[in-house]
Amino acid sequence: MSQFDIMYTELVRRIEREGVYTNGQKVRPKYITDGAPAHTKAIFFHTMTFYPHEVPVLTIKNNFPVTANNERHWIWNEKSNKVDDLRRLNGTEKTVWNEWELWDGTIGLAYGHQLGKKVMDLNGKNVDQVDYVLHELRHNPTSRRILTELWNIDDLSSMSLTPCVHHTQWDTYDGTLNLLVKARSSDVGLGLPFNVYQYSVLHRMIARHADLPLGKMHFVIGNAHIYDRHLETLREVIANEPLPAPNLYIEPTIKDFYDFTNKDVRLINYKHQGNYEFEVAE
Numbered sequence: 001m002s003q004f005d006i007m008y009t010e011l012v013r014r015i016e017r018e019g020v021y022t023n024g025q026k027v028r029p030k031y032i033t034d035g036a037p038a039h040t041k042a043i044f045f046h047t048m049t050f051y052p053h054e055v056p057v058l059t060i061k062n063n064f065p066v067t068a069n070n071e072r073h074w075i076w077n078e079k080s081n082k083v084d085d086l087r088r089l090n091g092t093e094k095t096v097w098n099e100w101e102l103w104d105g106t107i108g109l110a111y112g113h114q115l116g117k118k119v120m121d122l123n124g125k126n127v128d129q130v131d132y133v134l135h136e137l138r139h140n141p142t143s144r145r146i147l148t149e150l151w152n153i154d155d156l157s158s159m160s161l162t163p164c165v166h167h168t169q170w171d172t173y174d175g176t177l178n179l180l181v182k183a184r185s186s187d188v189g190l191g192l193p194f195n196v197y198q199y200s201v202l203h204r205m206i207a208r209h210a211d212l213p214l215g216k217m218h219f220v221i222g223n224a225h226i227y228d229r230h231l232e233t234l235r236e237v238i239a240n241e242p243l244p245a246p247n248l249y250i251e252p253t254i255k256d257f258y259d260f261t262n263k264d265v266r267l268i269n270y271k272h273q274g275n276y277e278f279e280v281a282e
Contacts, residue, residue, distance in 0.1 A: 061273055063193050077260060107161060115148065180220065
């Protein structure tokens with residue numbers, strides 16, 4: 001069975017058991033459908049460790065891996081903040097980012113924009129954060145300074161949505177490529193399954209680029225929350241029987257990170273327990 005299903009179920013149960021409601025407090029998010037305050041039940045600090053033998057994707061509900069992978073490609077490979085670029089990858093006008101699209105067609109100075117800014121010094125030359133990671137893992141893999149950061153305080157006011165998953169650190173202390181991912185905030189019903197799968201794919205692609213064995217991925221969450229309108233549905237989800245984990249196919253002839261297209265990644269034998277609807281809050 002899928003190990004992520006087990007970890008996900010344990011997290012939902014922990015929030016049910018230990019979580020604190022924001023009911024009665026002033027909250028920023030509102031449900032898109034009716035503008036009502038989007039209250040949550042939350043815990044602070046949770047961590048999950050994923051081992052390289054299995055790709056972490058939920059089977060107790062549809063993880064929507066194609067859509068999740070397209071978003072990863074949009075942010076990390078294309079380093080784009082233009083919503084039309086994501087629509088092109090998805091092949092549809094509908095994207096999870098439509099609600100945050102600004103008048104200029106972007107999501108502001110967020111996500112892909114931050115990765116694509118040339119801000120890192122590399123032998124006297126400014127490069128972007130992704131190029132820096134790729135270079136250092138090939139040429140200086142024992143460095144403890146191989147990381148990315150999307151939480152740019154200078155640009156936060158120009159982002160339509162400040163980043164939830166904001167930090168990565170890449171480390172080869174044991175001869176394998178280990179990845180630490182940090183999220184300041186995680187919507188357990190909608191965002192978390194997407195993000196875990198996205199970064200597990202990214203981890204494998206960059207290990208391939210750097211010609212390093214795949215190590216562990218540690219996913220660390222600050223505020224792990226369930227929206228009040230998601231709770232009942234998530235109870236149904238975690239009551240489902242986990243199914244065998246699928247296999248991840250990444251086109252084996254491609255080594256260079258920038259040669260990958262969004263079509264070069266897919267799950268094989270992915271079976272799940274069905275689709276579940278969750279209201280979006282913004």
